[in-house]
Structure formats: C-alpha cells, structure tokens
Amino acid sequence: MTSSRPCAACSVPEAASVPEVPLDEVEAAVRWALESGDDTALRILGYGEISLVIGWPTERPVVACKRLPPFSSRFAAETYGERFTEYLDVLSARGVEPVPSSFHIVASEAGVVAYVTQPVLEAATLGPEVLRRARPDPPRAAPRSPPSSSACSSRSSPP
Numbered sequence: 001m002t003s004s005r006p007c008a009a010c011s012v013p014e015a016a017s018v019p020e021v022p023l024d025e026v027e028a029a030v031r032w033a034l035e036s037g038d039d040t041a042l043r044i045l046g047y048g049e050i051s052l053v054i055g056w057p058t059e060r061p062v063v064a065c066k067r068l069p070p071f072s073s074r075f076a077a078e079t080y081g082e083r084f085t086e087y088l089d090v091l092s093a094r095g096v097e098p099v100p101s102s103f104h105i106v107a108s109e110a111g112v113v114a115y116v117t118q119p120v121l122e123a124a125t126l127g128p129e130v131l132r133r134a135r136p137d138p139p140r141a142a143p144r145s146p147p148s149s150s151a152c153s154s155r156s157s158p159p
C-alpha cells in the first residue's frame with residue numbers, strides 16, 4: 001500500500017484502492033448475528049485466527065471486511081491502526097507488496113471495534129489453496145555419513 005489518505009472517521013491513513021464500505025451497516029449485521037445466533041444475513045468469507053471476514057455487499061462481495069477483536073480504547077485502536085499501516089509500508093519498501101488494506105474504527109455497542117478492508121481475492125490465490133496445489137520439494141540426498149572407522153565398528157559390535 002503506497003498511496004494513502006486519512007480515513008474520514010479516524011486519523012489513521014487509508015489505502016485509496018479499497019472501495020468504501022458502510023462499515024456501520026456491517027457492524028450492525030455482525031451485532032445482530034452475535035446477539036441472535038443467526039448469521040444468515042452475513043456473507044462470511046472466512047474465520048481467521050484473529051478476525052471474522054465478511055464479504056460486502058452481501059449479494060456480490062467485492063470487499064472483504066476483517067473484524068478485529070474489540071479494543072480496550074479508541075487510543076489503542078488508533079495506535080494499532082498506525083502500526084498496521086507502518087508495517088505494510090515497511091513490507092512494501094522491502095519488496096513484499098501487501099494486498100491493499102485499509103484500517104477503520106467503527107462505533108459499536110460492543111465497544112471500540114475496528115475493521116481492515118481489502119479487495120475480495122479469488123480463493124485460488126489465497127495461501128491455503130496455493131499450498132494445497134503445491135508439490136512437495138523433491139527429496140534431497142541425505143548428507144553422507146563419515147566413513148566408519150575401526151574404532152566405531154568395534155564399539156558397535158556385541159561384546
């Protein structure tokens with residue numbers, strides 16, 4: 001993520017290349033699902049180790065909205081957002097181009113909630129699928145063991 005502009009809702013820079021999403025609506029739908037136990041109104045793209053990933057718009061998702069666990073304060077969320085953006089910039093500077101990603105803080109009854117938004121990616125391009133298709137590396141020859149000396153062979157012989 002190289003070009004960025006400030007997010008309208010918070011001071012954290014935002015990637016220009018991720019379409020805007022009404023995250024208030026996404027969060028309201030998530031809250032409803034959490035309270036009712038009914039997630040049928042959500043288009044869930046995946047469950048990560050950290051985030052719940054929701055596709056938006058529901059009928060034909062173009063943006064993946066990654067809901068992070070609630071933060072203890074707005075300051076904590078803003079600090080996380082700044083570090084996250086810095087981290088992506090460092091990756092870019094080192095030649096690892098991350099998926100365009102944009103950090104947003106959303107007001108929620110759950111407290112301070114933040115989302116990372118990204119373009120929806122083809123499932124076939126995601127890491128698990130890439131690994132599933134990959135072939136194992138060809139076996140390498142085992143390192144040759146040093147020639148056995150008479151001392152070794154006599155030690156391994158039964159008394």
Ligand SMILES: Nc1ncnc2c1ncn2[C@@H]1O[C@H](COP(=O)(O)OP(=O)(O)O)[C@@H](O)[C@H]1O
Nearest residue numbers: 045046047048049050051053064118119120121
């Ligand atoms: N940009 C995306 N487009 C489509 N699906 C995604 C995207 N990001 C995440 N997912 C789906 O959500 C799952 C969890 O996402 P991941 O980034 O691994 O979350 P976490 O960082 O919380 O582990 C992925 O395995 C994938 O199925």
Ligand SMILES: [Mg+2]
Nearest residue numbers: 047048049050
């Ligand atoms: Mg993951």
